[in-house]
Amino acid sequence: MSTYAFFDTVAAVATPFGKGGVAVIRLSGTDAAAVAARLFRPRSGRALTDYPARVAVWGDILSPDEPGRVLDDGLCTLFPAPHSFTGEDVAEISCHGGVLVTRSVLDACLRAGARQALPGEFTRRAFLNGRLSLDEAEALGNLLEAGSDEQLRLSRAGMSGHLARETEAIYGALCPVLANLEAGIDFPEEDLTELTPAELAAAVAEAEGRVCRLLATYRTGHAIAEGIPTAICGAPNAGKSSLYNRLVGRDAAIVTAVAGTTRDVLSETVPLGRVTLRLSDTAGLRESTDEVERIGVSRALAALEAAELVLWIADPTAPAEADADADGAAEAVAAAEASGKAVIRIRTRADLLPHPLPTGDGWLYISTVTGEGMDALREEVERLFIDGALRTGEEAVVFSARQAAALSDCADALRRVAGSLAAGLPADICAEDVRVALDALGDVCGRNVREDVISEIFSRFCVGK
Numbered sequence: 001m002s003t004y005a006f007f008d009t010v011a012a013v014a015t016p017f018g019k020g021g022v023a024v025i026r027l028s029g030t031d032a033a034a035v036a037a038r039l040f041r042p043r044s045g046r047a048l049t050d051y052p053a054r055v056a057v058w059g060d061i062l063s064p065d066e067p068g069r070v071l072d073d074g075l076c077t078l079f080p081a082p083h084s085f086t087g088e089d090v091a092e093i094s095c096h097g098g099v100l101v102t103r104s105v106l107d108a109c110l111r112a113g114a115r116q117a118l119p120g121e122f123t124r125r126a127f128l129n130g131r132l133s134l135d136e137a138e139a140l141g142n143l144l145e146a147g148s149d150e151q152l153r154l155s156r157a158g159m160s161g162h163l164a165r166e167t168e169a170i171y172g173a174l175c176p177v178l179a180n181l182e183a184g185i186d187f188p189e190e191d192l193t194e195l196t197p198a199e200l201a202a203a204v205a206e207a208e209g210r211v212c213r214l215l216a217t218y219r220t221g222h223a224i225a226e227g228i229p230t231a232i233c234g235a236p237n238a239g240k241s242s243l244y245n246r247l248v249g250r251d252a253a254i255v256t257a258v259a260g261t262t263r264d265v266l267s268e269t270v271p272l273g274r275v276t277l278r279l280s281d282t283a284g285l286r287e288s289t290d291e292v293e294r295i296g297v298s299r300a301l302a303a304l305e306a307a308e309l310v311l312w313i314a315d316p317t318a319p320a321e322a323d324a325d326a327d328g329a330a331e332a333v334a335a336a337e338a339s340g341k342a343v344i345r346i347r348t349r350a351d352l353l354p355h356p357l358p359t360g361d362g363w364l365y366i367s368t369v370t371g372e373g374m375d376a377l378r379e380e381v382e383r384l385f386i387d388g389a390l391r392t393g394e395e396a397v398v399f400s401a402r403q404a405a406a407l408s409d410c411a412d413a414l415r416r417v418a419g420s421l422a423a424g425l426p427a428d429i430c431a432e433d434v435r436v437a438l439d440a441l442g443d444v445c446g447r448n449v450r451e452d453v454i455s456e457i458f459s460r461f462c463v464g465k
Contacts, residue, residue: 007029007030008029008114008115009027009028009029009030009031009032009035009113009114009115010027010028010029010114010115010116010117010118010121010122011025011026011027011028011035011106011109011110011114011115011116011117012025012026012106012116012117012121012122012463012464013025013026013102013106013463013464014026014092014122014464014465015097015464017099017102018097018099019097019098019099020097021096021097022094022095022096022097023094023095023096023097023098023101023102023105024092024093024094025092025093025095025102025105025106025109026090026091026092026117026122026464027090027091027092027093027109027114028084028085028086028088028089028090028117028122028125029088029089029114030088030089031089031113031114032078032088032089032090032091032114033048033049033078033080033089033091034113035091035109035112035113035114036048036076036078036091036093036109037049038064038112038113039061039062039063039064039071039105039108039109039112040057040059040060040061040062040076040093041059041060041062042057042058042059042076043058043059043060043073044057044059048076048078049078051078053078053079053080053083054077054078054079055077055078056075056076056077056094057075057076057077058073058074058075059073059074059075059076060072060073061073061074061093061095061105061108062108063108063111064108064111064112065111071095071101071104071105071108072095072096072101072104072105073095074093074094074095074096074105075093075094076091076092076093076094077091077092077094078090078091079091079092082129082131085122085126085131086122086125086126086129086131087125087126087129087130087131088125088129093105093109116463117463117464118463119458119459119460119461119462119463120141120457120458120459120460120461120462120465121458122464122465123137123140123141123458123461123465124137124454124458124461127446127454127458133161133164133445133446134444134445134446134449134454134457135158135163135164135167135400135403135444135445135446136158136159136161136164137446137457137458138158138399138400138402138403138457139154139155139156139157139158139159139399140155140158140159140465141457141460141461142154142155142158142225142399143155143156143159144461144462144465147269147270147271147276148224148271148274148276150224150271150273150274150275150276150392151224151225151271151276153392153393154221154224154225154392154393154397154399155225156393157392157393157394157395157397158397158399162394162395162396162397163214163396163397163398163403163444163445164445165396166210166214166396167214167396167441167444167445168445169210170207170210170211170441171438171441171442171447173203173206173207174203174204174207174434174437174438174441175438176195176203177195177200177203177204177207177434178431178434178435178438180195180200181200181427181428181430181431181434182427182431185427185428185431197421200421201418201421201422204414204417204418204421204434205418207414207437208411208414208415208418211407211410211411211414211441212411214396214398214407215398215404215407215408215411216387217387217390217395217396217397217398218398218399218403218404218407219385219387220385220386220387220390220392220397221392221397221398221399221400222398222399222400222401222404223274223275223276223385223386224274224275224276224386224392224399225276225399225400226276226399226400226401227269227275227276227277227278228275228276228277228278228308228309228381228385229278229280229306229307229308229309230277230278230279230280230307230308230309230310230311231280231282231300231303231304231306231307231309231310231311232244232279232280232281232282232311232313233282233285233300233303233304233310233311233312233313233329233332233333233336234285234312234313234314234315234329234333235285235314235315235318235329236283236285237315237318238313238314238315238318238329238348239313239315239348239349239368240281240282240313241266241281242348242368243311243313243346243348243366243368244266244268244279244281245368246368246371246374247270247272247277247279248268248270248279249270265280265281265282265283265296265299265300265302265303266280266281267279267280267281272377272378272381273378273379273381273382274382274386275381275382275385275386277309277381280303280307282296282299282300282303282304283296283297283299283300285297285300285301285329285332301332304332304333304336305336307336307341308341308342309341309342309343309344309381309384309385310333310336310337310341310342310343310344311344311346312329312330312333312343312344312345312346313346313347313348314329314330314345314346314347314348314363315347315348315349316347316348316349316353317349317352317353342384342385344364344377344380344381344384345362345363345364346363346364346365346366346373346377347363347364347365347366348366348367348368349367350365350366350367350370350372350373351367351369351370351372352367353365364376364377364380402443402453402457403444406440406441406443406444407440407441407444409436409437409440409443410436410437410440410441413433413434413436413437413440414433414434414437416433417430417433417434417437420433
């Protein structure tokens with residue numbers, strides 16, 4: 001976004017398009033109040049700008065280039081800078097929520113001097129004006145996309161600034177370390193440092209520990225916010241699609257008694273307890289001469305390779321002739337497990353097995369017909385990916401790959417600093433790595449993040465937010 005574009009006054013519908021009771025059109029920028037005043041006439045006869053800030057005023061919404069034409073009646077509220085969401089002058093016009101009337105009011109704003117806001121532009125302006133840190137803006141984006149209560153809880157915690165405050169605290173603790181090192185570089189013959197070598201080493205170790213504790217929360221934050229790529233794998237007709245449908249909550253995959261029904265990979269994102277699963281239902285793993293099925297198996301293996309979690313499905317009621325297929329699937333899953341992927345072994349059709357079901361044999365027994373065993377599956381997934389001691393709504397939690405990568409770079413740099421200090425290396429070498437650590441911390445909250453990263457983050461937002 002150019003500097004000129006940033007200072008434009010922008011407008012967008014801040015509520016979903018469609019029929020509804022109310023729609024809100026938001027304006028932000030230096031001329032927001034002036035644009036609103038060109039098309040909003042209070043019924044009281046007073047000028048819009050004569051009213052106090054943050055007071056909703058009732059009036060008529062006029063066409064700015066067709067004198068006397070009333071588009072609708074509604075409310076207008078002014079939020080002067082810097083006390084607004086974006087930190088700029090903001091005006092919000094509430095009109096009736098029909099599709100045509102909403103479009104007409106937005107068009108009137110554009111004809112009165114505003115331009116159409118880009119996706120995420122209001123939130124981006126809030127970040128650039130210091131109203132939100134970058135991680136708080138990311139948390140807001142997650143809040144808008146939340147599909148589970150746990151995602152809502154994590155997003156609200158991120159918007160409360162827990163992560164921003166912790167990274168800023170670590171940043172502040174490292175600044176004196178860099179200042180002392182630079183003092184020793186600039187004035188080597190004068191004792192201008194305030195920290196002894198032991199104190200410098202202790203400060204670096206403390207900062208590294210805090211960064212590593214933050215990084216340890218990413219497994220949980222990732223599982224909730226981004227979701228775990230999960231492949232449902234097994235031999236043909238083992239019950240994979242039935243489990244997929246049970247988890248998705250609808251008949252998304254075709255289920256028949258014919259082996260090899262699933263030929264492609266079906267994907268859906270679903271919550272399972274506190275964890276979000278990015279599910280892939282795959283073709284049965286077996287050798288085949290059917291060209292289409294072979295393509296499906298190839299795609300199944302690719303999904304298995306990309307997964308972090310594998311749900312290995314086996315049918316304990318399958319006939320003996322299916323053993324060869326089951327063995328082939330087991331080999332593929334064993335290779336995935338050896339590469340570090342989490343694997344949960346599931347035997348389906350538990351409703352057809354003698355009860356009580358076996359325990360302690362390394363398998364979960366599930367019936368997609370009765371729901372038996374689904375709670376045990378949820379508990380096992382949470383055990384693998386959720387830190388039960390972590391209070392996700394109250395503590396700093398790393399929830400994006402971007403944040404985790406920046407903190408990892410910071411921890412690496414601090415380890416290098418600790419090694420350099422222990423080896424008695426020159427202060428300029430230590431100082432350079434402290435700068436790298438500070439830059440990485442700055443990337444988390446947006447102190448010095450690159451423009452392309454900012455653009456990529458806000459492009460995910462909807463227009464109007």
